[in-house]
Amino acid sequence: MENFIVSARKYRPASFATVIGQASITNTLKNAIRNQQIAQAFLFTGPRGVGKTTCARILAKTINCRSLTTEGEACNECESCLSFNKSSSFNIYELDAASNNSVDDIRNLVDQVRIPPQSGKYKVYIIDEVHMLSTAAFNAFLKTLEEPPAYAKFILATTEKHKILPTILSRCQIFDFRRIGVEDIAHHLAWVAENEHVNADPDALHIIAQKADGGLRDALSMFDQLVSFAGDRLTYKQVIDNLNVLDYDYYFRITDFILEGNISQTLLTVNEIIDNGFDGQHFITGLGQHLRNLLVSRDEETVGLLETSANIRNLYLKQSAACSPDFLLKALDLSNNCDLSYKASNNKRLHLEIALMQLCNLASPVQSPAGPRGAAALAIPKEPAPASRPADLSPKPQEQPPLKTLQEPESGIPAANVSKAAEPLTSYPVKTTAPVRKESPAEVKTYTGVNIGNLMKPGSGAAAPSKENTLAEEPEVLPPDREVFTQHDLELIWRPMAETIAKDSPNLFNTLTCRIPVLTDGFKVVVTVDNKIQESEIFGKRAEILGYLRKELKNWGIQLETLVTDRPVESRKPYTDQEKFNAMAERNPAIKTLKDQLNLDIEM
Incomplete structure (x- = not known):
């Protein structure tokens, strides 16, 4: 086709009613024309391809129309409208400020302003990309913009309002054009496709609208490109392949x-x-x-x-x-x-x-061999009945309440223990706080390495026990157990742990010891900190802290969690020298009296 016209020009709006997605602006302009309250200067600003220059041309055409419609639109029949449609109007001037940005260019424009229109009511000057004018050109334009002749109207358009001098902005009515919505663009593209006899999938048009990022001109350009590739049938697959969009x-x-x-x-x-x-x-x-x-x-x-x-x-x-x-x-x-x-x-x-x-x-933080998607918790197997207990096993310990469901999969066993799976693992000694349950020979497993591909799959804990593993030849071979411990047990080893882990970091030591950790359900240890910095310090040593606690408390199900609080906690221990002195003075007011009388400084 020799006289092909791109869709962005062919379907460019010619009236306020056909402008897409800018209803508030077009209604304001139509009301101003109907009420004869047309400003001397307008500034249209917004992203590319949303209708700034188009609305400027429609406004220039409409205010010169000699017989407006009842809706406030140009009639397209009078001499002024016909000359505008043929691009031969002598009352409308367009200036590209990107290439005409010097003082001389503005002086020539000012000289033209002095000449009244030969036909029509107004002379309209559309200055596109006005932010490209130099500072000197802006200053030369100021006086004319502030006090133009009654017949002169200026419409400035720009994508970068912040580059325009405030003295220019204060002399204009500013209209902010917004990005056009995806639905509006998709509907307009459907209308264009129907006029062009193109069968386009709705999903395909939505992808084009999203890729355009609020610019209707960009959307129409992409539409032309895709029609050139696909012909009269535009599918979703063709759009994502050509626009490099992830499906x-x-x-x-x-x-x-x-x-x-x-x-x-x-x-x-x-x-x-x-x-x-x-x-x-x-x-x-x-x-x-x-x-x-x-x-x-x-x-x-x-x-x-x-x-x-x-x-x-x-x-x-x-x-x-x-x-x-x-x-x-x-x-x-x-x-x-x-x-x-x-x-x-x-x-x-x-x-x-x-x-x-x-x-x-x-x-899926927890995996279970029996639960879907690893959602079920890993529970400790029930104690076998006395009748099924072999004679060579130790007698059943005293009954205790069942342990709560643990929150860590079997694959959470440290790598050090996994690598020694072939060696016999001795059972940990029983603490006085709670008896330790031993597994029956049928429950004894050999722990092997875990494949990363099966790490998060249901039933991907340790390797399945073989027949040799089910024989009661070595009943003392047990995996690391999860012994029950109390808040008191945790507090006993917390300070030695802090001294070991933070021996080279006084700040971390103070962070760990200024508050008492709290043991919650599921063997979760919660440490309260004052801010994100302390939280990051603990996170950097998280592996070492967990390793120490799990080893000393004989429980591989321990988890560590930090809680950031903005207010002081009652259990917070004195931290600074002043806090320590205040605590001592609160217990014994005579200390404060002694300090005041002797004029002593607080230095520990």
Whole structure:
């Protein structure tokens, strides 16, 4: 086609009614024209492709129309409208400030302003990209802009309002054009496709609208490009292939794998995405957007925030039902942190994979051989009945209340113990606080290495016991047990642990010892800190602290958690010299009297 016109020009709005997504601005301009309250200068600002220059031309055409319609639109029949449609109007001037930004160019414009219109009511000057004018040009334009002739109207358009002098802004009526919504762009593209006899899938048009990022001109340019490739049939697959967009299906699949705690399939899917040429940061950004969409899909009031087609919206609603709000919030935080630190990482792929494995662990922190998706807790096997106890085993200990369900999978056994699986493991001595249950010979297992691919799968704890392992030849061969301990036991070893772990760090020692740790259900030790800095100090030594506690308390199910509080806790011990003195003076007021009388300083 020799006289092909791109869609952005062919379907450019010619009236206020056909402007897309800027109803508040067009209504204001029409009312001003109807009421004969037209300002001397307008400033249209906003992102590219949202209709600034288009509205400037429509405004210039309409205020010169000799017979306006009842809706406040140009008639397209009078001499002024016809000359404008033919681009031959002598009353409308367009100046590109990007290439005409000198003082001389503005002086020439000012000289033209002095000449009244030969036909029509107003002379309209449209200055596009006005922020490109030099400071001297702005200053030369100030006086004319402030006190122009009654017949002169100025319409300035820019994408960067912050670069314009405040003295210019104060002389204009400012209209902020917003980005056009995805639904508005998709509907307009559907109308264009119908006029061009192109059969386009709604999902495909939504992808184009999202890729345009609020710019209708960009959307129409992409539409022309895709029609050139696909012809008169535009499908979703063709759009994502040509625009280098990650398919929704990838994000839905990888979210399902994350919810299952399936590390293997998650990493394989990411590898497929990278092999297809997508950047890792592009993927993690899209995953964050996907998680955000799942979060807003959980509430009927926020479903309207989804900027997708009806088919994709139904998929979001279905998958969001399987996600808890707590998981989605934590997953969003993880993906956002990964996105922020991605560029600073030397090994970007490993950085991305670590974040995904953390997401898998977040969704399924506990694995059980019997529970789906690792959701069930790992419970201690029940004590065998006395009749089934072999004669060579020690007598059954005194009855005790059943232990609470533990919160750590069998695969959480330290690597040091895993590597020595072939060697006999001696049982730990029994503490006086609670008796230790021994497993029957049928329960004795040999612990071997764990495959990363099966780490988060249901039933992926230790290796399955073989027939040789079930024989009662070495009943004393036991895995590290989870002994019950009390708050008192924890407090007894807490200070020695702090002295060992923080021997070279006085700040960490004070952080660990200024408050008493609290033992909660599931062998979870909660340490209260004052701020994020103290929390990060403990996190840096988390592995050493857990190793010490687990070894001394003979319990591999211990977990460590920090709690940041902004207010002092009653159990907080004196920390500074002043706090120690105040505590002593509170117990014995005579100490404060002695200090005041002798004028002593507080130095310990």
